[in-house]
Amino acid sequence: MLRNGPDAFGWVTILLHWTIAILIAGLLVLGFVMTRPDIDPVLQFDLFQWHKSFGFTALGLAAIRAVWWLAGRHPASVAGLSTPERHASFAVHILLLCLTLAVPVTGWALASASTLDIPSFYFNLVVIPHLPLAKSAVAEALWTTAHAVLAYGLAGLVLLHAGAALHHHFIRHDAVLVRMLRNRWRDG
Amino acid sequence: MSVRLTTLTAALTALAGFALQVSASEAKAPTLDDAAGRYDIDGSSQINFKVGQVGGGGISGKFTKFSGTFQLDRGDISKSVVEFALFPETVQTGEPRIENFLRSTAVFDTASYPKIVFRSTKITRTGENTAEIEGNLTAKGTTRTEHFEATLTEWNRRVIGFRIQGGVYRTRYNMSVGIPIYSNVVQFDMMVNGEKH
Numbered sequence: 101m102l103r104n105g106p107d108a109f110g111w112v113t114i115l116l117h118w119t120i121a122i123l124i125a126g127l128l129v130l131g132f133v134m135t136r137p138d139i140d141p142v143l144q145f146d147l148f149q150w151h152k153s154f155g156f157t158a159l160g161l162a163a164i165r166a167v168w169w170l171a172g173r174h175p176a177s178v179a180g181l182s183t184p185e186r187h188a189s190f191a192v193h194i195l196l197l198c199l200t201l202a203v204p205v206t207g208w209a210l211a212s213a214s215t216l217d218i219p220s221f222y223f224n225l226v227v228i229p230h231l232p233l234a235k236s237a238v239a240e241a242l243w244t245t246a247h248a249v250l251a252y253g254l255a256g257l258v259l260l261h262a263g264a265a266l267h268h269h270f271i272r273h274d275a276v277l278v279r280m281l282r283n284r285w286r287d288g
Numbered sequence: 289m290s291v292r293l294t295t296l297t298a299a300l301t302a303l304a305g306f307a308l309q310v311s312a313s314e315a316k317a318p319t320l321d322d323a324a325g326r327y328d329i330d331g332s333s334q335i336n337f338k339v340g341q342v343g344g345g346g347i348s349g350k351f352t353k354f355s356g357t358f359q360l361d362r363g364d365i366s367k368s369v370v371e372f373a374l375f376p377e378t379v380q381t382g383e384p385r386i387e388n389f390l391r392s393t394a395v396f397d398t399a400s401y402p403k404i405v406f407r408s409t410k411i412t413r414t415g416e417n418t419a420e421i422e423g424n425l426t427a428k429g430t431t432r433t434e435h436f437e438a439t440l441t442e443w444n445r446r447v448i449g450f451r452i453q454g455g456v457y458r459t460r461y462n463m464s465v466g467i468p469i470y471s472n473v474v475q476f477d478m479m480v481n482g483e484k485h
Contacts, residue, residue, distance in 0.1 A: 140393070140394075141389055141392045141393060141394035141465075142393070142394045142465045145389075145394065145465055145466060149469065215383060216383060216385060216386065217345065218341075218469070219341055219342050219343045219469055221342050221468070221469045224468055224469075227342050227343040229343075
């Protein structure tokens with residue numbers, strides 16, 4: 101089924117989750133490589149444009165994900181989680197949701213505030229307008245720092261999140277990971 | 289008799305037409321004979337360019353170091369010659385990061401190709417004060433034929449000025465970075481002033 105059920109994630113949730121996960125991984129790699137100091141300038145220009153196009157895609161999907169999360173039902177927690185564990189996982193998930201929105205928005209802001217004034221040409225199809233921010237070196241630097249800090253923060257949180265999922269699967273042998281891989285799950 | 293006189297007058301007028309701007313201080317209209325000679329392009333010239341970008345606007349700038357001459361032939365504009373060289377390292381756009389990018393291997397590669405040169409091969413009169421200049425442009429190790437339009441804007445006995453415009457496809461010179469965000473066409477809009485040698 102597409103929508104989340106009382107004890108299972110729907111396919112929309114699952115698809116959004118993994119698509120956004122892959123995008124985040126790719127964007128982190130792109131972001132790291134494209135900011136290396138001795139990179140060839142043509143390659144750097146191209147990587148930045150790919151990064152922006154995939155970044156806007158991640159933003160769009162994260163927005164859809166947020167709406168889907170707010171509008172839909174949430175499956176009950178997997179049995180065996182203590183109250184602090186449930187609260188911690190909830191907090192991490194909310195934080196991930198917020199960061200998947202905040203990171204691309206700060207990226208959009210840095211491109212918008214840059215005195216370079218390079219347009220965002222989404223996969224060379226459509227121009228995405230700049231945010232209405234004043235352009236200056238200071239503004240660009242501030243948004244760049246915000247973008248980098250939040251992005252690497254998100255990376256750390258993703259590692260924590262993925263590590264926890266693997267722990268649940270391989271150590272606890274519960275359904276936490278499996279129910280984000282397929283729609284129906286069975287108790288152990 | 290009167291037909292020959294008319295024809296002669298028409299011919300002289302056509303020859304003089306190219307240099308027919310009369311400044312307030314001039315008492316008589318100059319002719320091409322007067323304008324003929326060698327001119328050195330001087331530092332008051334403005335070598336401006338612009339590359340458009342999607343959504344409007346673009347990168348605009350100029351080159352501040354250049355040199356050249358034009359040799360205006362007495363009586364026949366088509367025998368005139370323009371020679372020009374600019375140093376792309378002197379590009380100015382108001383944004384140092386853009387200037388550095390333009391100097392890099394991505395665009396001009398000024399370390400390996402310090403000069404961009406143009407030498408005309410054909411000049412064709414297109415109007416009273418205008419001409420089309422065809423010639424060889426050499427940049428980043430490649431030579432191609434390019435066309436520019438020249439309009440005479442100023443002339444007195446010592447100084448001559450032209451507005452020279454033209455578009456150049458940068459992919460022809462191995463400078464294709466940024467397409468299609470940035471236009472393939474580099475628009476030149478130059479005020480070229482020459483001082484009689």
